[in-house]
Amino acid sequence: MILARGLTKRYGHKTAVDRADFSVASGHVTGFLGPNGAGKSTTMRMILGLDRPTAGDVTVNGKHYRDLGAPLREVGALLEARAAQGGRTARNHLRCLARSNGIPDRRADEVLRLVGLEAVAGQQVRNFSLGMSQRLGIAGALLGDPPILMFDEPVNGLDPEGILWIRTLIRQLAAEGRTVFVSSHLMAEMALTADHLVVIGRGRILADTDMRDFIDTNATSHVLVRSPRLTDLVPLLSARGWRVDPEGRDAVRVHGTPPDAIGDLAADHGIRLHELAPVRPSLEEAFMRLTGDTVEYHAGTPGQPPIPPDVAAGGAA
Ligand SMILES: Nc1ncnc2c1ncn2[C@@H]1O[C@H](COP(=O)(O)OP(=O)(O)OP(=O)(O)O)[C@@H](O)[C@H]1O
Ligand SMILES: [Mg+2]
Numbered sequence: 186m187i188l189a190r191g192l193t194k195r196y197g198h199k200t201a202v203d204r205a206d207f208s209v210a211s212g213h214v215t216g217f218l219g220p221n222g223a224g225k226s227t228t229m230r231m232i233l234g235l236d237r238p239t240a241g242d243v244t245v246n247g248k249h250y251r252d253l254g255a256p257l258r259e260v261g262a263l264l265e266a267r268a269a270q271g272g273r274t275a276r277n278h279l280r281c282l283a284r285s286n287g288i289p290d291r292r293a294d295e296v297l298r299l300v301g302l303e304a305v306a307g308q309q310v311r312n313f314s315l316g317m318s319q320r321l322g323i324a325g326a327l328l329g330d331p332p333i334l335m336f337d338e339p340v341n342g343l344d345p346e347g348i349l350w351i352r353t354l355i356r357q358l359a360a361e362g363r364t365v366f367v368s369s370h371l372m373a374e375m376a377l378t379a380d381h382l383v384v385i386g387r388g389r390i391l392a393d394t395d396m397r398d399f400i401d402t403n404a405t406s407h408v409l410v411r412s413p414r415l416t417d418l419v420p421l422l423s424a425r426g427w428r429v430d431p432e433g434r435d436a437v438r439v440h441g442t443p444p445d446a447i448g449d450l451a452a453d454h455g456i457r458l459h460e461l462a463p464v465r466p467s468l469e470e471a472f473m474r475l476t477g478d479t480v481e482y483h484a485g486t487p488g489q490p491p492i493p494p495d496v497a498a499g500g501a502a
Contacts, residue, residue, distance in 0.1 A: 186210055186364060187232060187333065191241030194227050194388075201227040203388035204241065209366045209381075211332070214359045216379030216396070217368035220476060224388040225368040226264065229337050232366075233262055245333055257286040261326030262335040263319070271311030275302055275321055278310055283328050296324040301350070315342030323351065333364040340374055352378050372469035386476040396468070403475045404466030408444045410451075411436040411460035418456050422447065436460065 187209040194202040202224040209215045219225050230236040232243050234250035245253070245260050253259050270278065279293035297303045300320040305313070313321065319342055326334055336355070340348045355378055359365045369375045375382075382399050384392040392399055407430075412418050415437060422429050427447075428440040439447055444461050451458050 186247075187243065187245050187366060188247075189228070189232075189241070189243040192228065192231060192238055192243050193240040194224070194231060194236060195239045200388050202231070202238075202385075205385070205388070205390045207383045207390050207393045209364055209383070211364040212359060212362050213380040214355055214365045214367060214378055215381040215383060216375045217366060217383050217385065218370070218372075218375055218379075218472060219368075219385035220370060223385045225385060226337055228385070229262070229264060229335055229366075229368065232335065233260070233264070235264075255286040255288075255329065257282065257288065257329035257331065259329070259331050260333045260335065261329060261331040262337075263322040263326045263339055264335075264337045265322075271309065273310055274307050275310055275313070275324075276306040278321070279324060279328060282325055286329055288329055292328055296327045299327060300324045316344060316347050319343055319347070319351075323354070331363075334358055334366070336365075336367045338368055338370075340369070340371065348374065372467065372472055376468040384472070384475060391475055400466055400468055400471045403471035405440055406463060406465050407438045407440045408442070408447055409436060409460060409462045409464050410439055410447055410458060412451070412456060412458045414456045417454070418451060421450055421454060421456075425450070438464070 189205050189207050192202055192205040193200070205224075205228060217225050217228070227236060231238050232245065232250065243249075250256060250260065273281070275297060276293050279296060280290050282288075283290060283292055294303065294306065297306045300323050302317065302320050302324065305317065310318070310321065319339065323336070323339065326336070339351050339355070343351060352374070355365055355367055359380075367378065369378075376396070380396055382392060382394060382396055383390060384399070392403075394402070409432060410418070410422075413435065415435060419429055419437060422437075422439055425442070425446075427442045430438045430440070432438045444463050448458065448461050
C-alpha cells in the first residue's frame, strides 16, 4: 500500500506536485496517468525518497522509504532505464544491487532469465539498446521479490513484443497480490494494463478511481449509424431530442439513446441501415475531456502556428 497525503513538491516558483492525496492498493494494477510535465515522475521520486516533499507525506506499507532496512525487498522500482553504470555487465550491475540489500548473487541470474536477458548477462550495459536497458531496469525492480512495484513509463522504447511482455508481467505481478503502480501517458496501453487510475494534471490529482467508472463518468457512449438515407433519418433522430454528429460522408454518431431505439425508428419509416453499432468511449476520450485544460505543452495543429502556452492554458499560466 502506498499512501500520499497532501504531497507537495515545489521547485522555486514551480509547483510540480500540489497537495496530492491518493492511495495505491495491492492486488490490482494502478495506472498513474497524466500529460507530459504533470508531476508523475516527481511523485514517484518522492515515494522512493529521491526527492524530499516540500509539504505533505508519502509512505509505503506505513513507513517512509528511507526507513526501510532492505528497500529492494519491499519496493522495486524502474524510474530511469539508463541508470545503470555503463562499464558494468548486466549480471554485475544486478549483483551489486543485490548485495547492498542482502540478496544472494544467484538472484541476479534468476531475474535476468525472467526478463529475457540471460544471453547478454555478461555484456557491458553501455552497449544495451533502450529496450534492453528497460528490461534490465525491470530486472532490478524484481531483484528483491518485493510486494510493491513501481514503473515509470515502462513501455518506453519497447517493441510490440516487449510491450506485450511487460503488460503481461505487470498484470501477473498484481494477480500475485502485489501493489503495482505504473505511470504512462499512453492511453491505449493504460486501458489494457490498469484496473484502477490515479489521474494527475498540473500536479493536482484529478481522479482516483476504478478504470470503468472513470470512463463512464468522463465520456459518453454513442451509436454509430450508417445509412444511404441519412437526410431522411437525421431529422427523425433530432426530433427525438438525440444529439447527432456527422461521422464521415454516410454515417452519424447518435448520443443519448441505445441502438435498439434507433433501429426501431428507422424500421418504422422504412429506412435501411447499413450499420448500427454501439461505441463505448475510450480511455483517451475520457482522459482528454478531464485533462483538456491541464495539458502544459500543447503542440500546434499542422499547418497552423503553435498556440502560445498562456493562451493554451486559458491565460491562467
Ligand atoms: N529537478 C527539477 N527542477 C525544476 N523543475 C522540475 C524538476 N523536476 C521536475 N520539474 C518540473 O516539474 C514538473 C513535473 O515534472 P515531472 O517530470 O514530474 O512530470 P511527468 O508527469 O513525469 O512528465 P513526463 O510525462 O514528461 O515524464 C515539470 O514542469 C518539470 O519541469
Ligand atoms: Mg516522467
